C-alpha cells in the first residue's frame with residue numbers, strides 16, 4: 488500500500504517523498520484514512536512505529552482543506568505530550584511533514600520562559616504541541632483559546648498519566664469544545680487509559696499495531712549479571728571490547744546520571760547527560776550533539792526517555808533497571824526503530840531483583856542472562872520465573888561456570904570480542920503479577 492492510496496493530498500505526498508518515506512507503516516496504514524474521514528481514533532502504538540506521521544499527516548490535510556483561518560490566540564489543533572523533549576521532537580516532525588505548506592505551528596512546555604511562547608500564540612497557531620502543565624498556565628493567562636479547536640491529539644497518553652498530569656488534563660478538557668475530533672495514542676492500555684478514552688472519544692476507530700507491552704521484534708534483549716560496584720567498569724569494557732558506536736544509557740536518578748557522566752569523561756569517552764536538573768537549553772544541546780554524532784554516549788534518566796528519536800541507534804543500555812516497569816518498554820523503544828535491529832542490554836545487580844521481576848511480568852518474558860568474563864558477579868541474581876517471581880535465593884556465591892545460577896558464561900560460548908548472536912526473547916504465557924511486583928506509580932512530574 489502506498490501513501491497515495493490513503494487519500495493524502497499531492498503536496499503532502501511530495502513532502503514524504505523528500506523525506507524518503509516509501510511506504511506507510513502499519514499504524515499509518517490504519518490511522519490516516521479514518522482521521523481524514525473525521526473519526527475519533529484510539530491507537531495502541533509504541534514509539535518507533537511511525538505514530539507521529541500517522542496523526543500529523545491527516546491532521547495537516549484537514550487543517551489545509553477545512554475550517555476557518557486561525558484568529559488571535561486561538562489553536563486549531565492541539566497535540567498534548569508528556570515531556571519537553573517529546574514536545575520538541577513532535578514539533579520538529581510536524582515541521583518536516585508540513586514542509587513549505589502555509590500553516591503556523593508552535594511548541595510550548597515548562598522549564599523555559601513563558602513570554603516567547605505567549606508571543607508565538609498571539610497571531611494564533613494551527614498546530615500547537617504542548618505539555619499539559621504549561622498549556623494550563625498559558626490558558627490561565629489568557630494566552631491561548633480553544634474555541635477554534637478542530638482536533639485534539641493525546642500522544643503517549645499513558646505516560647501523561649504516569650507522570651501525574653491527570654488533574655491538568657481534566658482542567659484542560661473541561662474548557663475545550665466538545666465538538667471536535669479526538670485522537671488518543673498510547674503505548675499501553677491500562678485501566679486509567681481506557682477510562683480516559685471512554686470519556687474523551689466518541690465511537691472511535693480502534694487500532695492496535697503492537698502486542699501489549701512487547702518491544703519491537705527487531706530488539707534483542709538480554710541482561711548481564713554484574714555486581715553493583717562493577718557496573719561502570721563493565722560498561723566501559725563493553726564499549727571498547729564490542730566496539731559499540733553510539734549508545735544511549737539509562738540510569739535511575741539524576742545523581743546517578745551525573746556520576747556516570749563524570750566517570751565516562753574521566754575515561755576519555757565523549758559523553759553527555761540529560762536529566763531533570765539540567766536546564767532546557769542544556770538538555771536540547773546534549774540531545775542535538777548526540778544526534779549529530781558529536782558525543783558517543785548519552786546518559787539519560789527516564790523523564791528524558793520519551794522524547795528521544797535517534798535514527799538507527801543500535802544499542803540501548805540499562806545501567807540501572809527502572810523503578811517503574813513500563814519505563815523499560817519506553818527505554819528499549821529507543822533502539823530497533825522503524826524496522827532496524829537493535830540491542831537492549833541491562834546491567835543487573837542482585838539488589839534489582841524486584842525491578843527485574845516486575846519487568847518480566849509486564850513483558851511476559853524471562854530475559855535471557857549472561858555473564859561477562861572478568862565481571863562474574865559475586866552477588867548472584869536469583870533466578871526468576873514468570874508468575875512466581877524469584878524461585879530461589881542464592882546460598883553462596885558460585886565460581887564462574889556455564890551452569891552457575893542458570894546463566895550462560897559468555898566466555899564459554901563466544902569469543903570475548905564478539906557479540907553474542909542471540910535472540911534473547913523467550914516467550915512464555917503471561918501469568919498474574921503478584922501484587923508486590925506490580926509496577927509502582929511514578930511520582931516524578933516534570934516541571
Ligand code: AMP
Nearest residue numbers: 508510511512534535536537538539825
Ligand atoms: P515515531 O514512531 O513517530 O516516533 O517515528 C519513528 C521514526 O520512524 C522517525 O524517525 C520517523 O521519521 C520514521 N518514520 C515514520 N514513518 C516512516 C515511514 N513511513 N517510512 C520511513 N520512516 C518513517
